[in-house]
Amino acid sequence: MLTLKSVHSYYGRLHVLKGISLHVRQGEIVALLGANGAGKTTTLKTISGLLKPRKGAIEFLGEDISRLGAEYIVGRGIAHVPEGRRVFSTLSVAANLELGAFSRHDRQAVQTDLDELQDRFPILRQRAKQAAGTLSGGEQQIVAMARALMARPKLLLLDEPSMGLAPRLVQQIFEVISGLKETGTTILLIEQNARAALKVAHQ
Numbered sequence: 001m002l003t004l005k006s007v008h009s010y011y012g013r014l015h016v017l018k019g020i021s022l023h024v025r026q027g028e029i030v031a032l033l034g035a036n037g038a039g040k041t042t043t044l045k046t047i048s049g050l051l052k053p054r055k056g057a058i059e060f061l062g063e064d065i066s067r068l069g070a071e072y073i074v075g076r077g078i079a080h081v082p083e084g085r086r087v088f089s090t091l092s093v094a095a096n097l098e099l100g101a102f103s104r105h106d107r108q109a110v111q112t113d114l115d116e117l118q119d120r121f122p123i124l125r126q127r128a129k130q131a132a133g134t135l136s137g138g139e140q141q142i143v144a145m146a147r148a149l150m151a152r153p154k155l156l157l158l159d160e161p162s163m164g165l166a167p168r169l170v171q172q173i174f175e176v177i178s179g180l181k182e183t184g185t186t187i188l189l190i191e192q193n194a195r196a197a198l199k200v201a202h203q
């Protein structure tokens, strides 16, 4: 589904990715492990188009997406949940979820997906009107993941979803990831918690 071929990325003159190659097959969960500063976040940003690779190719479903803008890459079916639970903090939980579906035009299916997510994560319904920034860290992580799922992604990029969370919440987040595995969602996951990540990952 996704192939990176010898990808090089830079921040200005700082050469961070030096020829990374990897592949993710449809339906797989792939965990990307590495030391702090190794370039894991940079890899996800390069895939989702937030950073342009200077060399190499990124193919998604047979198409070279390495020169496409981030908004087109979302449209192709790649959703990115960035590090640090970036919700739109002044917007309500419901508005955050609606924004996740901004590129979709199938309004009825959007509503069905919203209902399903709210059934799966009751907090999304209970706190629909609350400003997302006032939720706890773990709750915000659920909003961030649900917002990405509202795009009905073919591939989900998760950047350290358990970071900074209490053990009980880490367990909940991994239950969510296992649940997504059951539904066949393809996931590229970055985690410091290597043991938990390798438990759910295929590669």
Ligand code: ATP
Binding pocket: 011, 014, 016, 034, 035, 036, 037, 038, 039, 040, 041, 042, 043
């Ligand atoms: P961590 O596990 O600590 O989150 P990581 O593997 O995700 O690390 P990256 O965030 O990809 O690492 O960073 C890789 C390198 O690029 C680091 O040396 C970092 O300091 C540098 N870097 C990251 N973002 C920028 C930026 N916007 N401008 C300049 N350098 C950056």
